[in-house]
Amino acid sequence: MVTKYHSASPASLGRGTVTCAGCGGMQAIRQTCRVLGEKTVFVNAAGCMSLLAVYPFTPFHGSWLYTAMASAPAGAQGVRDALDILRDKGEIAPDNDLQVVVLTGDGSAYGMGLSATSGALDRQLDFLYLCYDNEGYGNTGQQTSAATPHAAHTATCRGLEGLAGVKKDLFAIWAAHDPVYLATVIASYPNDLARKIEKAKQLRGPRLIIALAPCPTGWGFDPRYTTTIGKLAVDTGIWPLKEYRDGQVVHTHIPAQRLPVEQYLKRQQRFAHLFEPQRNDVVLGELQAEVDHYWDGVTP
Amino acid sequence: MTKRLFVKGNEAVAMGALEAGCRYYFGYPITPQSDIPEYISRELPKLGGEFIQAESEVASINMLLGASACGARAMTSSSSPGISLKQEGISYMAGSECPGLIVNVCRSGPGLGGIDASQADYFQSVKGGGHGGYHIIVLAPDSVQEMYDMAILGFDLSDRYRVPAMILADAVIGQMKEGLEPHSYVAPDDLETKDWALIGDGKAGEQKIIKSLYLGDGELEAHNNHLHAKYAVMQEKEVRYEGIELDDAKLVVTAYGSTARIAKTAIRLARKEGMKVGLLRPITLFPFPKAAFKQCKRDGQRILCFELNNGQMVEDVRLAVRDVEVDFYGRAPGAGSLPTPEEFLAKIRSRYEA
Numbered sequence: 001m002v003t004k005y006h007s008a009s010p011a012s013l014g015r016g017t018v019t020c021a022g023c024g025g026m027q028a029i030r031q032t033c034r035v036l037g038e039k040t041v042f043v044n045a046a047g048c049m050s051l052l053a054v055y056p057f058t059p060f061h062g063s064w065l066y067t068a069m070a071s072a073p074a075g076a077q078g079v080r081d082a083l084d085i086l087r088d089k090g091e092i093a094p095d096n097d098l099q100v101v102v103l104t105g106d107g108s109a110y111g112m113g114l115s116a117t118s119g120a121l122d123r124q125l126d127f128l129y130l131c132y133d134n135e136g137y138g139n140t141g142q143q144t145s146a147a148t149p150h151a152a153h154t155a156t157c158r159g160l161e162g163l164a165g166v167k168k169d170l171f172a173i174w175a176a177h178d179p180v181y182l183a184t185v186i187a188s189y190p191n192d193l194a195r196k197i198e199k200a201k202q203l204r205g206p207r208l209i210i211a212l213a214p215c216p217t218g219w220g221f222d223p224r225y226t227t228t229i230g231k232l233a234v235d236t237g238i239w240p241l242k243e244y245r246d247g248q249v250v251h252t253h254i255p256a257q258r259l260p261v262e263q264y265l266k267r268q269q270r271f272a273h274l275f276e277p278q279r280n281d282v283v284l285g286e287l288q289a290e291v292d293h294y295w296d297g298v299t300p
Numbered sequence: 301m302t303k304r305l306f307v308k309g310n311e312a313v314a315m316g317a318l319e320a321g322c323r324y325y326f327g328y329p330i331t332p333q334s335d336i337p338e339y340i341s342r343e344l345p346k347l348g349g350e351f352i353q354a355e356s357e358v359a360s361i362n363m364l365l366g367a368s369a370c371g372a373r374a375m376t377s378s379s380s381p382g383i384s385l386k387q388e389g390i391s392y393m394a395g396s397e398c399p400g401l402i403v404n405v406c407r408s409g410p411g412l413g414g415i416d417a418s419q420a421d422y423f424q425s426v427k428g429g430g431h432g433g434y435h436i437i438v439l440a441p442d443s444v445q446e447m448y449d450m451a452i453l454g455f456d457l458s459d460r461y462r463v464p465a466m467i468l469a470d471a472v473i474g475q476m477k478e479g480l481e482p483h484s485y486v487a488p489d490d491l492e493t494k495d496w497a498l499i500g501d502g503k504a505g506e507q508k509i510i511k512s513l514y515l516g517d518g519e520l521e522a523h524n525n526h527l528h529a530k531y532a533v534m535q536e537k538e539v540r541y542e543g544i545e546l547d548d549a550k551l552v553v554t555a556y557g558s559t560a561r562i563a564k565t566a567i568r569l570a571r572k573e574g575m576k577v578g579l580l581r582p583i584t585l586f587p588f589p590k591a592a593f594k595q596c597k598r599d600g601q602r603i604l605c606f607e608l609n610n611g612q613m614v615e616d617v618r619l620a621v622r623d624v625e626v627d628f629y630g631r632a633p634g635a636g637s638l639p640t641p642e643e644f645l646a647k648i649r650s651r652y653e654a
Contacts, residue, residue, distance in 0.1 A: 046381075046412055066412050068381070070356060107329075112356035140329040143337065144353050155334070156341040156353050 014059040018051045022223025024230055025049065025132030025213035027187030029103070032130055032209070035197040038062055041079055041098045045072040045113060047105035048139040049132065063098070070112040072102045073120035076127045099128060099201070106133040106147035109210070110168050121177035121206045128200055129208040134215035135167070142218035142270075149238075150290070151283050152270045154218075161283055162273060166290075170210060175244045180205035183243035183252075186212045188230030192241050192252055199243075212239045220269020232264040237291045240298070254300055261288050302481045309447040310335035310474040313403055313467060314343070316451030317375050319485045322401065323349035324374035326363035328356060328382060331415045332471040333405035336377040357382040361389030361402075368398040369510045371497030373455055377403035379471075380421050381412060383429070390464055391430030394527070395512025397496075399458035401451065402436075402466045405474035408633030417471035417558055418633040422612035425468050426586040433524070435531050437465040437538070438585040440556040444478045446583075452485055457538060459491055461530050468585060470608070472558040472638065531587070540583040541592050545571065549578030551652050552596045554617060555606040556582050558638070563606050566644035575652050585613070593620035602627070604651050606644060609633055627651050 013033040019026040025048060033040070040062035044050055046069050053064040067075035080100045086092040104113055109131035120127065136142040136154050144154040144163060147170070151162040174182050181200050185193040193211070200207040214230045216223040233239035234253065238261055241253040262284060265271040274280045307315070314336050317325075325344055327337040337353060344351045354360035360376045367374035378386060383404045393400060404425065408418035421429075428434045437457050439450040447469060454465035498508045514520035542560075544567065546552060555563040560581040570577040580596065582589050596603055603621065605614040607630045614628040629647045631639055 050412065068385075070358075070385075112358070137329040137334075140331050140334045141338070143329040143334060146355065155338045156329075156351070158342060159345075 014061065017059050018056075019048060020215075020217045020223070022216040022226040023048070023213070024187055024215060024226050025105070025134055025211065027226065028132055028185060028193065028211035028213060029130065031187055031190055031193050032197050032211075035194050036099055036101065036128075036201060039096065039098050040101050041065065042101050042103045043067060043072050043076040043079060044102075045069045045104040045108040046139070047107060047132075048134070049103055049105070050139070069108050071116050072104050072108060072113060073116040073125065073127070073129065076100045076102045077120055077123065077125050080126055100126070102127055102129040104129075104131055105138065106131060106135060106170075107137045107145045109133070110146035110170050114173070117174070118177060121174070121179055124205050126204050127206060129206070131170070131208075131210045132213040133210055134213040134218055136215070136218050138215050138218045142215070151274060151287060153273060154270070160273065161280065162271070171242070171244070174208050175249065177206075178247065179208055179244070181207040181243070181245055183208075184210045184212070184239065184241055186230045186234060186239055186241065188214075188227045189234060189241060189253060196243060196252070218270070220272070221267055225267065229264070229267060232259065232267070235259045236261045236264045237295050238264055240294065251298055251300075254298065258291070258295065261291050302483070305480045305482065306477055307444060307480050308335055308475060308477050309441070309444045309469060310405060311339050312444045312447040312480050313377070313441075313451045313469070313474075314339040315480075315482060316448035317401060317455070318343060318347060318349075319448075319482065320373065320452040320455040321485065322373045322375050322451075322455065323347060324364075324367040324372050325349070326352050326354050326360035326367070326374070326376050328354050328360050328378065330379045330382045332407060332475050333377050333379045333403065335474070336403060336405070357385035358389065361386035361393075364400045364402075365389055365393050365396070365398055368393065368400040369396070369498050371494035371499060373401075373459075375401035375403065377405070379405045379407045380409050380418070383421065383424070387424070387430035390436065391428070391432050391434060392512055393464045394428070394430075394434035394436060395432060395523075396510050397462040397527075398464070398510065399455075399462050400464050401454045401458060402464060403451075404466060404468050406468060406470040414634045414636075415471065416634060416636055417473075417608060417638065419470060419557060419559060419608040419612070420633040421468065422585065422607070422609065425466055426588065426616070434527060435463070435586050437461070437463055437534065437587075439465065439467050440583060440585050441467060441469055441473055442557050442560045442581065443473070444476065444480050447473060448480055448482060456488055456491065457534075459494075460488070461534055462496075463530060463534070468557070470558050535587040535590075538584060539587050539589045539591070541589040542579070542581040542583060543592070544579040544581075546578040546580060546596075548576050549601055550576045551648065552578050552580050552601045552603050553606065553644075553648065554580045554582070554593075554603060554613075556585060556613065559606050559608050562639055562641055563644055565641035566648060569641060569645045570648045570652070573649075575648065577648055577652065582613070588616050588620070590616075590620040593617055597621040597624050602651060604629065604648065606630065606639070606647075608635075608638075
């Protein structure tokens with residue numbers, strides 16, 4: 001299937017946003033909106049993107065609803081149910097129905113929003129969840145979140161070896177609920193992203209997308225390198241592009257020859273302590289081994 | 301010479317808490333208080349303490365309940381929406397008589413609101429924000445120094461009465477930098493050993509049940525009466541307020557926290573114009589300085605209340621003085637800017653001359 005997104009779908013996101021320059025989350029949302037079109041209602045929990053709807057004006061053409069931090073999928077349940085009733089009564093034409101899109105960062109998705117997401121998946125709610133994952137609470141100054149990777153520095157984790165814990169495997173947690181569709185994406189691979197959103201758009205039921213969102217402000221790199229950092233995340237194997245459907249996980253892009261993870265890490269200030277003042281070969285080795293171990297279990 | 305620092309209010313409250321012996325902090329990021337967990341995440345491990353960034357405010361308040369139940373000095377901090385999430389846990393702490401310090405660097409609401417300074421959480425703080433009809437100690441600092449001092453006072457009062465204590469600050473007090481003279485903590489003589497606490501195997505054989513569940517006939521009623529008897533003692537012994545030029549005042553301005561700072565300048569300007577105006581600044585919002593306001597009534601003074609909300613504390617002032625007219629001037633949450641001393645002065649002038 002060939003889809004010309006530029007001409008076929010009016011972008012549901014206008015120009016001019018208040019996100020930081022080079023925001024990888026914004027890139028992913030923009031590309032997603034291009035596929036989804038205008039007939040959307042975003043249900044949002046507090047995060048970087050909350051500012052999009054309010055200050056000083058919104059780039060969204062679609063609608064927007066705020067919920068409490070833990071509750072965006074619950075809010076989406078209410079919206080979907082109400083839209084369904086209006087459709088049944090004939091008050092909304094099927095053509096005018098809205099895609100209900102939950103939009104949250106990793107803080108909500110990986111943390112306190114999990115319970116509400118689990119409930120929505122349990123009820124087979126017809127919605128699309130887009131999580132922009134910048135691996136920390138970016139909007140409040142990049143404190144640690146459950147998505148923060150091993151060894152990274154954050155505003156609340158400044159030890160010599162960075163975060164002791166590891167990034168939570170949200171993909172596996174969500175997959176365990178057997179949703180209709182689940183995928184990881186990154187804006188640096190726009191065709192892969194667009195195909196997945198297109199696929200999700202055609203389906204009904206819970207559809208979940210985790211977009212790794214390179215964050216110049218929180219990760220510490222020049223905004224002009226957002227796309228490069230995103231490509232490195234994939235090419236080093238740190239961010240596997242994959243999807244889950246009908247009980248199967250399929251990798252949609254397998255790097256022919258993975259680059260060393262160091263090439264991704266050394267370009268970000270949050271990992272600078274692994275290189276300066278002394279190179280920490282132990283932790284760098286752990287991080288490489290973790291990625292190698294993951295890909296050892298992937299069959300092409 | 302006393303060391304003098306130039307720090308944020310959020311850092312000062314964290315420093316005071318650590319000085320008071322707090323070794324457990326459980327929190328979650330939210331503007332405008334994230335400097336508190338950031339500071340404590342750096343400093344507490346050096347003292348052998350435990351910093352946990354929880355998965356939610358609900359989790360962090362219940363971690364505080366757990367640490368408190370074991371007799372530890374522990375704290376959490378947040379800002380308005382996060383404090384709302386903590387309310388159930390605070391109610392459990394109040395019901396279980398577990399002490400602990402909760403810092404609310406208040407922002408504007410309702411809902412997600414905004415991140416600017418606000419005093420819109422007064423009702424929630426002083427009336428028992430959760431279910432069940434309880435009170436907590438509520439302290440209202442108006443400076444960086446008081447953020448430090450009240451962290452210490454909050455822990456002491458909370459331990460003394462086994463009632464949770466809250467510092468009700470706001471974005472101005474939390475985010476501004478000014479001079480701080482830290483001082484060493486000296487534990488009050490009257491603090492009792494926490495022999496009620498769960499300490500695992502420390503007292504083998506002794507069963508401790510910390511609970512807020514009472515099912516026996518009359519038990520819960522007796523428990524509630526016991527809690528309210530403690531509040532009555534606090535009302536008698538722990539009221540704190542600052543009075544400025546009250547003796548000859550014809551008009552008494554009342555305000556707390558950041559608003560009181562603006563009011564202080566306004567009454568100085570009013571005095572320069574020859575108006576006899578004083579300030580009554582509640583420091584403890586619960587227990588509320590009712591007697592001080594009753595004295596204003598006896599002295600025939602008019603009262604003018606300033607707040608960064610649409611009128612909350614003014615209701616407690618009116619209750620204290622009953623049939624005396626109390627004027628109010630407030631700025632709704634989210635005004636985006638603070639009132640100026642001149643703005644307050646204009647209100648003082650109009651009430652003074654009325």
